[in-house]
Amino acid sequence: MKTVIIKYNAGNVQSVMYALDRIGATYLLTDDEAEIRSADKVIFPGVGEASTAMAYLRERGLDRVIPSLKQPVLGTCVGMQLLCRYSEEGDTTCMGVFDVDVRRFPAQPGFKVPHMGWNSLTDLKGPLTEGLPENAYVYFVHSYCADVCPETSAVCNYVRPFSAMLQKDNFYAAQFHAEISGNIGQRILENFLKIDTRN
Amino acid sequence: MLTKRIIPCLDIKDGRTVKGTNFVNLRDAGDPVELGAIYARQGADELVFLDITATVDERKTLIELVRRVAHVVNIPFTVGGGISSKADVSALLNAGADKVSINSSAVRNPALVDELAQEFGSQCIVVAIDTRFVNGEHIVHTHGGRKPTEIRTLAWAKEIENRGAGEILLTSMDTDGTKAGFAIELTAQISGAANIPVIASGGAGSMEHFVEVFTDGKADAGLAASIFHFKEIEIPALKRYLSNQGIAMRTTD
Known part of the structure; x- marks a missing residue:
């Protein structure tokens, strides 16, 4: 199986690579369209600022490549946000795969922004959450988030x-x-x- | 619900874990990679590795250590000690560190915080503050807490937040090594004023101390070293205790 991690300027993909190493998966880090298209699985990571990341993807035509992919694609963190319609961060038009906008956490006393640390998942749906208990804890670091929508497959509060x-x-x-x-x-x-x- | 975090700190010298009282009289507490993996399995929420010597020669040893840690640890970990440039940060992140912690170098050159936050993102820039109560005021100290500055701790915390720090690691030199409890009042003051997470450090000696720092101290995370290394407090028992006290904790099974 060929797994590709999309290489771009939004952040440090080392942790993703180490995580795949730990589960014994092989992967290729690339921004080459042909390599991406021929992969069985595509991981689109991201840490960083949305408008800068989007500009980089546009320059290389990846903003057209990614939404047109047919194999399973996993976007994480900013990668997920860039797959949404729009992000308030840098007033950025994103790739629009998911029909939802990304907005900054509203300021509220007692809630620091970024949302940083371990928080729980509820309302789990779909193959990625198979075997996970309700209230499974995962690690977040972000200041912007997508609303709950019909495409939501796990909710955090x-x-x-x-x-x-x-x-x-x-x-x-x-x-x-x-x-x-x-x-x-x-x-x-x-x-x-x-x-x-396999279909 | 966002949980409070329990963070074991591994002080590293020559690739080994050490921890002393008030930063002197070092004792050897084992292999950092092995220890880190054990803590991760036990439910530690994050790990901090502080290279307490960090000379040029030891830098390579540290990078290699970070790489080994990243291969086995599946929770976030921070590396600190002797970091003073973009190149230092880049090398550590590339080796697999999730965050870096800077201290004296930020005091020497506060613009470094802006530069690093811009280049790598605030989420991976922790600014460590070593503070001591001197003549009625909390004053920032550098060089492992040995050198006083003229900077007030609260003002410095606000400044580094404005410059783009993602987290504050607040160590009270007055409580560090005493096992008499965290500096609750100071932690509450800093955490209340900052809109970024505050990791409280220095003085943990009992489970009750963690309750205090998370409630009255308003800390987002509690860090300790020797009590974990020498198994005076075990992480699973600590997290169960805190959970029973009504403090949000991550459960791991």
Whole structure:
């Protein structure tokens, strides 16, 4: 099986690579369209600022490549946000795979922003959360989040409920960092790599 | 619900874990990679590795250590000690660290915080503050807490937040090593003023001390070293205790 991690300027993909090493998966880190298109699974990570990341993807035409992919794609953190319609961060038009907007956490006393640390998942749906208990804890670091919508496959609550995971067709996304979310995160990555792509 | 975090700190010298009282009289507490993996399995929420010597020669040893840790640990970990440039941070992140912690170098050159936050993102920039109560005021100290500055701790916490720090690791030199409890009042003051998470450090000696720092101290995370290394408090028991006291904790099974 060929797993590709999309290489771009939004952040440090080392943790993702180490996480795949730990579960014994092989992968290729690339921004080459042909390599991406020929992969069985595509991971689209991201840490960083949305508008800068989007500009980089546009320059390389990846903003057209990614939404057109047919194999399972997993976007994480900013990767997930860029798959949404729009992000308030940098007033950014994103790729629009998921029919939802990304907004900053509203200021509220007692709630620091970024939302940083371990928080629990509820309302679990879809193949990525298979075997996970309700209230499984995963590690978040983010200041912006997607609302809860029909494509939400896991909910987290901080200030207000938001989409911790999204799924639509072959596109999967997680707001948290599965790669450093202990055994739960590891299970989510394994579940993604296990998705059967034979039709 | 967002949980409070329990963070074991591994002080590293020559690739080994050490911890002393008030930063002197070091004792050897084992292999950092092995210890880190054990803590992760036990339910630690994060790990901090502080290279307490960090000379140029030891830098390579540290990078290699970070790489080994990243291979076995599946929770976030922070590396600190002797970091003073973008190149230092880049090398550590590339080796697999999730965050870096800077201390004296930020005091020497506060613009470094802005530079690092811009280059790597606030989420991975922890600023450690060593503070001591001197003549009625909390004053920032550098060089492992040995050198006083003129900077007031609260003002410094606000400044580094404004410059883009993602977290504050607040160590009270007055309580560190005493096992008499965290500096509750100071932690509450800093955590109440800052809109970024505050990791309280220094003085943990009992489970009750963690309750205090998470409730009255308003800390987002509690860090300790020797009590974990020498098994005076075990992490699973601590998390169960805190959970029973009504403090949100991550459960791991």
